[in-house]
Amino acid sequence: MSILQLKSEVYTAIRAHGEETYPHECCGALLGTHDESGWRVVDSVKAGNTRTDSAHNRYQIAPIELVRIQRAAREKGLEIAGFYHSHPDHPAQWSRTDFAEAHWLGCSYVITAVAKGKASVTNSFLLAGTTEEDKRFEQETIQVEASGELEDVQEVTSIKDQK
Amino acid sequence: MTIYIPTPLRTYAGGKDAIEIGAATVSEALNSLTNSYPELRKHLFTSEGKVRAFVNLYLNDEDVRYLPEKENSQVSGKDTLSIIPSIAGGTF
Ligand SMILES: [Zn+2]
Numbered sequence: 001m002s003i004l005q006l007k008s009e010v011y012t013a014i015r016a017h018g019e020e021t022y023p024h025e026c027c028g029a030l031l032g033t034h035d036e037s038g039w040r041v042v043d044s045v046k047a048g049n050t051r052t053d054s055a056h057n058r059y060q061i062a063p064i065e066l067v068r069i070q071r072a073a074r075e076k077g078l079e080i081a082g083f084y085h086s087h088p089d090h091p092a093q094w095s096r097t098d099f100a101e102a103h104w105l106g107c108s109y110v111i112t113a114v115a116k117g118k119a120s121v122t123n124s125f126l127l128a129g130t131t132e133e134d135k136r137f138e139q140e141t142i143q144v145e146a147s148g149e150l151e152d153v154q155e156v157t158s159i160k161d162q163k
Numbered sequence: 164m165t166i167y168i169p170t171p172l173r174t175y176a177g178g179k180d181a182i183e184i185g186a187a188t189v190s191e192a193l194n195s196l197t198n199s200y201p202e203l204r205k206h207l208f209t210s211e212g213k214v215r216a217f218v219n220l221y222l223n224d225e226d227v228r229y230l231p232e233k234e235n236s237q238v239s240g241k242d243t244l245s246i247i248p249s250i251a252g253g254t255f
Contacts, residue, residue: 025253051251060251063219063226067245070167074180080170083250090254098252103217105171109252131205132215 004082004108004124004140005040006030011144013044015119018086018112024055025086029066030108031073032081038126038140039081039108045069058097059085082108082124089114092121094137102127105135110142164242166196172246175202189220189227190234192244207246221245 010030017026027049032041047065051058061083073080082104087095092113094102102109105127112122124142129135165183168176176182177200184199186192197204209215214234220227222236222244230236238244 027250051253054253057255058251058253060249063221063247063249064224066219066247066250067221067224070169070245070247074167079180085252087254095253095255097255101217101249101251101253103171103248104169104250106174107170 002038002140005143010044014084018114022117023088025059027059027085029069030082031078084110086112092123164238167245176200217249219247
């Protein structure tokens with residue numbers, strides 16, 4: 001299983017975003033760097049959900065917003081490492097729609113289940129494969145990276161305990 | 164012009180995130196790009212040679228699909244072309 005490293009601020013922010021937009025789906029991009037062990041995400045960018053017709057069970061990020069996110073990431077020396085969205089009152093598992101609409105091979109798709117307004121499980125799925133034809137989602141281990149202080153380490157432990 | 168390559172396609176573009184290309188139109192730029200990096204072709208185009216439905220092309224801040232001349236739109240040195248696969252999903 002590959003590992004997705006998330007800075008604790010990012011982990012907190014994407015889960016809070018899901019609570020904020022509940023009962024609608026939230027979505028956004030994850031920015032970071034890549035090395036042999038996988039993605040290390042240091043920043044996240046909130047995006048608007050353009051599926052206002054069905055925002056409780058669908059999300060879509062406007063391409064122009066992605067263009068701007070990609071440009072901004074590049075200026076900071078970061079890459080788009082993946083995307084996140086929420087599943088209001090649904091498990092944190094990828095759906096058929098998520099799979100059909102996933103095209104960023106090698107990137108991480110992070111899903112947070114938001115139950116009755118409260119963020120519960122957060123899972124990450126790597127879009128593995130090399131083409132549209134052989135793509136597949138592989139669950140990843142999320143490693144929340146503390147900023148080095150003791151209280152943050154404890155916070156990470158408590159996050160693990162909740163799972 | 165500068166073509167911005169999205170994360171998933173960089174392995175097929177020599178690891179680069181941006182590529183400088185001299186071209187007069189969007190389609191010329193894409194041709195020149197895929198001539199230099201042939202592996203990109205199947206990721207950008209269908210077997211009939213059309214841009215794949217989930218691949219968005221933005222000339223500066225404009226969706227090429229909605230430009231009057233689409234892929235025949237003229238480009239110059241300062242223009243940027245962003246290749247952006249779409250992002251969407253849902254709960255079921
Ligand atoms: Zn989903």
